[in-house]
Amino acid sequence: MCLSLAIIASIWILTMSEATAQSTFPSKTITYVIPTSPGGGFDTFSRMLIPYLRKYLPGNPNIIIKNAPGGEWKIGINKMYRAKPDGHTIGILNMPANALPQVLGEAKYDLRKATWLGNIDDVTYVTALSLKSKYKTLEELKNAPMVTSGTVGLASTAGLGTVLAAERMGIKMKYIPHSGSTEAILAGIRGDVDWVQYPFSTLKKSIVDSKDLIPVWVYSKKRIDQIPNVPTIAELGYPDLVNVVKMLRPVAAPPGLPDDIRRTWQDAFWKATNDPEFQKKQIAANASPLPMKQQELDDMVEAAIKLLEQYKEVILKHRK
């Protein structure tokens, strides 16, 4: 009799504790970590997304941004990764670039263990040449003794993508570091460097509006409507680079997020990133919406790690 009562009581306690976990999320303000400064792409699209996350999360919770720039993204990622896994701290990442410290053994995080909630968009990159550069075509670039490129370092997808693309195409390149994309693009316009490689949304002003730079190819499977005469890198014979030079903006929570809270987050994230009003805003800002589900997110992380492991020696050579 006593044993039966004890079992019933245990089941009841377990059931109630699970119900409590479900009902207590969200129970306070949610912190959304951004490992960059305010006003950049990651901050801008996160700010755009937050009202829609609030709309689809139970109880319309308050979500605040915590910008944590520095340390080549590692400060912000660690803030998210080491937070209590209760659903009240999430963070945006830059993939595949954020897998680099892990591949090089410099990270205090394992992206395979993070709890992936969704993805915001797929960023298409464009290579553009300075009007003052001697080189105008891919063949000329391949035959050049040295091509200069304006980058902000290997921690950025732009910098990493430039290194990998140049290596793959056999272009001898010297990397001129700049403090930001604006400075690097200005260096291209002035003719201080031959090559810049940035997202289409970042370069649009210089290649479509003012035509200060010449777009030479885009890293996508199909051409971009606003620059229809510019070929894709696949058309130029390097289809594999479409998956190498790209950037995704996924959002993750710390490892060990309870299943019920993970499901709540993933459901809200999916609905928010598929909201027609949100997608309209993304497209108006020259972004390409790309909502992702659990399996796609897991595959994306695995692919990023494998890709960078494949290019590890090349990356190490350029870091020296």
Add this chain to the structure above:
Amino acid sequence: MKRILTIWLTASLALLVCAQLNIIESRAEGPKVEVVSPVKMDKKAETTIKGQGFQPGQEVNLLFTAKDGIESDIGYALDPAPKADQSGNWSTTWKCGRFIARKMVLEGKSYKIAVTDGDYNPIAHTFVLFSK
């Protein structure tokens, strides 16, 4: 009996009024925050934010609401991190130029700065004006 009840009710009412007055007084003397404003619309702008009436040793977060209505923790741009001294006062410098450079605030408009505890529960707030 009726007299006792009247006295008891009067005393209770007096106590209630006193308690309310105390609450109002304590609120008036509660934590306060102020900011040096207006702030020039300059890409390298910075301003001073000061608090008083906080618990000695209390660490606080500062949230800034930009023109999109989203609140962000500006801790990364504060020097030093705001922490009340033994008298409950603190002062910090906020490098706010990034919000200006990226057009996240408009000239001639005021924006909210909130002081919160570690869980982002509000404690006090003020407004900062951006001007030429």
